[in-house]
Amino acid sequence: MRSQLNLLNRRDIFKVLAVGAALGPCVTPGLAVSNTQTHENNSTSLPSVDVIVCGGGPSGIAAAIMAARQGRKTLLVERYGRLGGAAVQSMVGPLMGKVQSPWVDKILKYLGGRRVDYEFIDLKYAELLEDAGAGFLLHAPVVEPICENNRVNGIRILTKQGLVDLSAKVTVDATGDGDVAFGAGAEFDIGRGESSLWEADGLCQPMTIMFRVSGINHAETMEANGGRRDYRFPDGRSWNDLTQQACSRGELPPEVGFVRTYTAQRNEDRIINATQVNGLDGTDVSDLTKAELYCRRQTEPIIKFLKKKAPGFQNAYVSGMPAVIGVRETRRIRGLECLKMKDLLEGRKWDSAVVHGASFPIDIHNPSGAGQAIGYVLGNDPKVKPYDIPYGCLVPRKIDGLLTAGRCISGTHEAMASYRVQVIAMATGLAAGTAAALAAEDNILPRDVDVRKIQKIVF
Numbered sequence: 001m002r003s004q005l006n007l008l009n010r011r012d013i014f015k016v017l018a019v020g021a022a023l024g025p026c027v028t029p030g031l032a033v034s035n036t037q038t039h040e041n042n043s044t045s046l047p048s049v050d051v052i053v054c055g056g057g058p059s060g061i062a063a064a065i066m067a068a069r070q071g072r073k074t075l076l077v078e079r080y081g082r083l084g085g086a087a088v089q090s091m092v093g094p095l096m097g098k099v100q101s102p103w104v105d106k107i108l109k110y111l112g113g114r115r116v117d118y119e120f121i122d123l124k125y126a127e128l129l130e131d132a133g134a135g136f137l138l139h140a141p142v143v144e145p146i147c148e149n150n151r152v153n154g155i156r157i158l159t160k161q162g163l164v165d166l167s168a169k170v171t172v173d174a175t176g177d178g179d180v181a182f183g184a185g186a187e188f189d190i191g192r193g194e195s196s197l198w199e200a201d202g203l204c205q206p207m208t209i210m211f212r213v214s215g216i217n218h219a220e221t222m223e224a225n226g227g228r229r230d231y232r233f234p235d236g237r238s239w240n241d242l243t244q245q246a247c248s249r250g251e252l253p254p255e256v257g258f259v260r261t262y263t264a265q266r267n268e269d270r271i272i273n274a275t276q277v278n279g280l281d282g283t284d285v286s287d288l289t290k291a292e293l294y295c296r297r298q299t300e301p302i303i304k305f306l307k308k309k310a311p312g313f314q315n316a317y318v319s320g321m322p323a324v325i326g327v328r329e330t331r332r333i334r335g336l337e338c339l340k341m342k343d344l345l346e347g348r349k350w351d352s353a354v355v356h357g358a359s360f361p362i363d364i365h366n367p368s369g370a371g372q373a374i375g376y377v378l379g380n381d382p383k384v385k386p387y388d389i390p391y392g393c394l395v396p397r398k399i400d401g402l403l404t405a406g407r408c409i410s411g412t413h414e415a416m417a418s419y420r421v422q423v424i425a426m427a428t429g430l431a432a433g434t435a436a437a438l439a440a441e442d443n444i445l446p447r448d449v450d451v452r453k454i455q456k457i458v459f
Contacts, residue, residue: 043156043163049073049135050440052155052168053433054142057085058095058422059406060174061125062107062429063436067172068134070437070457075166076134077157079141080323082122083129085176087422090326091118091210093271094262097423100357100386103430103458104423114423117265118212118320140164145171145184145402152184152401169440171402172432177283178331178408186396187334190283192367192413203367205328205417206255206276209295212320213303213313218267220312228261231311242309247370252305253298257370259306269319274302278368282327292325328365328407328420335410336447337392344418347385352451354431354458355389358424364417384418391451394432400445405432430458 051067053060056078064076086092094114108114111124129136139159146154146165154167173180178188191202218224222231228239237245243259246252252259253275260273275295280287299318306313337352344362362382364373393410394403404410405428407420419425434457439446 043165044161045165045167048154048167048169049075050168051075051170051172051433051436052077052166053134053172053174053436054155054180055085055174055176055406056080056083056125056136056138057174057176057406058087058426059429059432060085060172061129062103062426063172063174063405063433064134064136065107065128065132066103066430066433066457067437067440068129068132070434070441072437072440074132074134074433074437075168076129076136077140077142077155077166078136078138081138083125083136083138084122085422086326087116088118088122089323091212091271091320091322092326092422093118093210093264095422097360097419097421097425098357098386099355099359099424099427101355101427101430101458104427107426108423115263115265142175142179142183145180147184150185150399152180152399155180169401169443170436170446172405172429172436173333173402173408174405174429174432176327176330176406176408178333178404181333181396181399181402181404181408182283182331184396184399184402186399186402188331189334189413190281190331191329201368203279204282204330205365205367206278207280207282207291207295207328208273208277208326208365209275209292209299210271210273210322210326211275211299211318212264213270213272213306213316214268214319215315215317216268216270217312217315221261221270222311223261223263225311239310243305244371246305246309252301255370256298256302257366258372259302259310261306261310270313270316272299272302272306275299276365276370278366282330288325295325296321329413329416331408332411332413332416333404333408334397335393335404336395336397337390337410339387339389339393339409339411339415339419341382341412341414344384344387344415345382347387350388350390352390352392353388354391354394354435354451354454355424355427356459357386358389358419358427359384359386360418360421360424362414362417363421364414389419389424389428389431391431391435391449391454394428394435395447400447403432403436403446405429434458
């Protein structure tokens with residue numbers, strides 16, 4: 001599926017390296033630097049593009065694909081060395097959530113389905129970007145947006161060669177945490193707010209280290225014998241009963257009330273979702289440091305428990321640990337519209353919809369204790385009816401030149417618990433990239449894009 005791109009030639013590459021620009025051979029044609037300018041802040045400025053996408057997860061990749069396919073010069077920047085977002089960096093899988101989208105279906109088919117191969121999915125994503133004609137830079141974290149009069153005109157990234165300024169007509173924030181929107185001064189919410197379920201305390205869903213276990217005897221596992229949720233031990237107990245009792249007697253860490261085992265591409269492997277840390281902020285570097293260590297240390301008692309109690313796990317061992325911890329919830333950027341729990345439960349339809357048929361339970365991992373949130377039982381989370389996501393959820397209220405995609409779009413704590421998953425995030429990226437391309441083409445603000453034009457392309 002690779003396109004035959006006219007990549008930078010050898011002379012162009014040497015020009016780029018000579019001036020300290022952070023571009024390489026997978027960059028969109030035309031981005032090579034011939035006349036850089038050094039600013040007082042010692043940053044290097046590169047020629048502008050139409051659309052910049054910040055973040056190389058499913059939402060950012062989808063946004064870049066769609067923007068480039070509309071003929072706009074598009075550049076995606078990713079802070080780590082691999083594309084794929086949480087599926088690669090945090091081993092979050094399978095790819096969850098449902099939407100009614102032919103574009104999402106095409107991407108999932110190319111990736112090989114929802115149970116992806118963590119070792120190679122980043123290359124699949126790279127091929128999708130290349131085929132669309134989108135450029136991308138790895139190892140390029142965003143330092144800050146470049147703004148003027150409440151309008152984002154680009155971003156500043158940090159590279160091995162120093163700071164680099166990138167200007168664009170439209171910027172898409174697909175960072176997960178809404179870092180670009182936050183830096184531009186956008187209004188946002190974080191954690192639990194006013195709700196009928198609990199008092200507003202600002203607590204976010206807990207962070208988790210997911211890890212891979214190998215050496216499984218698949219034929220003996222719960223997944224091969226009725227499924228984990230329906231499996232019963234000889235004494236009648238369920239797997240959830242077993243894990244909750246182990247937690248209460250101290251065999252598992254106090255926050256680990258459930259141990260979720262997911263099948264992987266290979267029968268001898270399982271992805272484990274069990275570690276948990278409460279009360280920490282995924283946008284605070286000190287808290288992130290604590291969370292990484294705390295959750296990684298929980299893996300030892302969890303694997304001991306699995307070897308002792310889980311059928312087929314007697315010879316299991318940890319075969320893969322993620323690069324970074326998985327973060328479920330941080331900033332939600334306030335948009336022109338806000339998705340609420342009621343909208344999901346009722347399956348609300350919007351005239352301004354840019355995502356159709358989104359579906360995933362309102363899955364709130366307990367922000368203040370083990371397991372699921374207060375009042376919820378694992379596997380019995382509030383079910384949603386397939387719902388729409390309106391364009392206004394992607395458009396920040398008071399910041400122009402910017403769109404959001406992924407879990408940082410506008411919604412409540414409860415609604416985000418459904419739309420945060422990777423497949424739904426991908427659909428919001430498709431819409432954001434399409435809108436960005438339309439705004440760039442017509443030289444208008446994203447808030448002024450005709451939603452009907454977006455719908456005609458994405459649906």
